Amino acid sequence: MCWAFLFQQNYTILNEANIHQRQEEDITRVSTVLSITRVSASILLRHYNWSVSKVHDEWFADEEKVRKVVGLLEKPVVQIPNARELTCGICFETYSRDRMNAASCGHAFCSACWTGYISTSINDGPGCLMLRCPDPSCGAAVGQDMINVLASDDDKEKYTRYLLRSYIEDNRKTKWCPAPGCDYAVDFVVGSASYDVSCHCTYSFCWNCTEEAHRPVDCGTVAQWILKNSAESENMNW
Amino acid sequence: MVDFARVQKELSECNRDVTISGIRIVPQSDNLLHLSGTIPGPIGTPYEGGTFKIDIILPDGYPFEPPKMQFITKVWHPNISSQNGAICLDILKDQWSPALTLKTALLSLQALLSAPEPDDPQDAVVAQQVLLSPVLTPMHPLDFHLSFFQYSLVSICVWAPQYLRDYPTFAGTARYWTETFAKTNSIGNEEKVQKLLEMGFPEDLVRTTLKEVGDDETMALEKLCPG
Known part of the structure; x- marks a missing residue:
């Protein structure tokens, strides 16, 4: 029994399709349990490093606080005025109502300005996954639904990449295979006895320090060894 | 763009x-990418009575x-470089929002003059310089002009320690700088100052001398050249 446990594989290798599927499943789970939209669920998960249990814990402990911190408003903070034409708060031009968009807060800006705002943020890096309403005093989250409507195809593609990468990189249980050019990720059962992982790309590495597999030597010794090897003085000694 | x-x-x-508002923005060039703004020093602060000029460059x-904003007028302030006028303010960096405007940014600068933020995280190298440098002994503003160059070697945000430790000295120096650099007549004088600087006189001496002779360039020159 005890031996069987040792031989059981304590990790799973994931390709892009697997990663995507898992991410979707997690989003579905949160969205169903909390009865919120999938976009909101995605924002929540991203905020809590894709830990479904953490999202559940925090949400049921204090929903109001979570909503505030993450920027998921239940109702708009401002009502979009009933006028036929509105002034955009960024370019100060006047547009008809149907050309204005707002996040859950109700702060309306024209489509061109939204596109510029989103594009600047996406080209700034993965921080775009936590995009907020442009109004300085407003913390309302801007989710993928708005990105899909307002961003260019290029930017949408980048956003989706960042979202996928975030699922692996921000999650405590997953890591990318460190081999150069390898696109597989590893889902590891945290707390298992052996750190050895063998990726589908044939690279074997240590989960803990992501250096080449080094059992039975411990990670600290390996780090020292690598440092020693890289130090120029050792070559001189030779 | x-x-x-x-x-x-x-x-x-x-x-x-x-x-x-007292806040003015004028274009520096004909393409509107380079502007300059002026803000009045807030009343009830050491900057009162001064007019501060800010260089504004619009990025793509x-x-x-x-x-991108930078003080052209020299200011003595914990969050503004005494050397090059660079500003430590969040809304000019990561807290910027497109719904803000040049005017609201200048208003924030005015607010920053009234309420310095000495606890703001600052340049580590400079902070170290502060700790190591003998320059930092608190100084009476009257002695200040003697070591102007010594002081101006240490840049930015450095003045936070002084602000926290010795507010009267800080306020005295800030007022002195406002008097010297930010009063309207001293702005008009900039050309005369430049001319005398080109002749090789030290800036602090040029400014004080000009002030003593009521901004008369010839008299100042006479005074600067003994004999």
Whole structure:
């Protein structure tokens, strides 16, 4: 029994399709349990490093606080005025109502300005996954639904990449295979006895320090060894 | 890329109520990418009575990227470099929002003058310099002009320690700088100062001498050249 446990594989290798599927499943789970939209669920998960249990814990402990911190408003903070034409708060031009968009807060800006705002943020890096309403005093989250409507195809593609990468990189249980050019990720059962992982790309590495597999030597010794090897003085000694 | 229509609107909107806000923005060049703003020193602070000039450069991505602002007028302030006028303010960096404007940014600078933020995280190298440098002994503003150059070697945000430790000295120095650099007549004097500087006189001496002789260039020159 005890031996069987040792031989059981304590990790799973994931390709892009697997990663995507898992991410979707997690989003579905949160969205169903909390009865919120999938976009909101995605924002929540991203905020809590894709830990479904953490999202559940925090949400049921204090929903109001979570909503505030993450920027998921239940109702708009401002009502979009009933006028036929509105002034955009960024370019100060006047547009008809149907050309204005707002996040859950109700702060309306024209489509061109939204596109510029989103594009600047996406080209700034993965921080775009936590995009907020442009109004300085407003913390309302801007989710993928708005990105899909307002961003260019290029930017949408980048956003989706960042979202996928975030699922692996921000999650405590997953890591990318460190081999150069390898696109597989590893889902590891945290707390298992052996750190050895063998990726589908044939690279074997240590989960803990992501250096080449080094059992039975411990990670600290390996780090020292690598440092020693890289130090120029050792070559001189030779 | 820059939204010129918006910049034009901003300028006319800002200059419309210049009598109320005291904040003025004028273009430096004809393409609206390089502007300069002026703010009055807030009343009840060591900056009262001064007029502070700020250089504004609009990046390509404006208004989605923050404008680059820098004080042209020398200011003694924990969050502003005494050397080159660089500003430590969050809304000019990561807290910028396209819904803010040049005017609101200048208003924030004015607010920063009234309420310095000495606890703001600052340049580590400079901070170290502060700790190591003998320059930092608190100084009476009257002695200040003697070591102007010594002082100006240490840059930015450095003055936070002084602000925290010795507020009277800080306020005295800030007032002295406002008197010397930010009073309207001293701005008009800039050309004369430049001329005398080119002749090789030290800046602090040029400014004090000009002041003593009532801004008369010839008299100042006579005074500067003994014999």
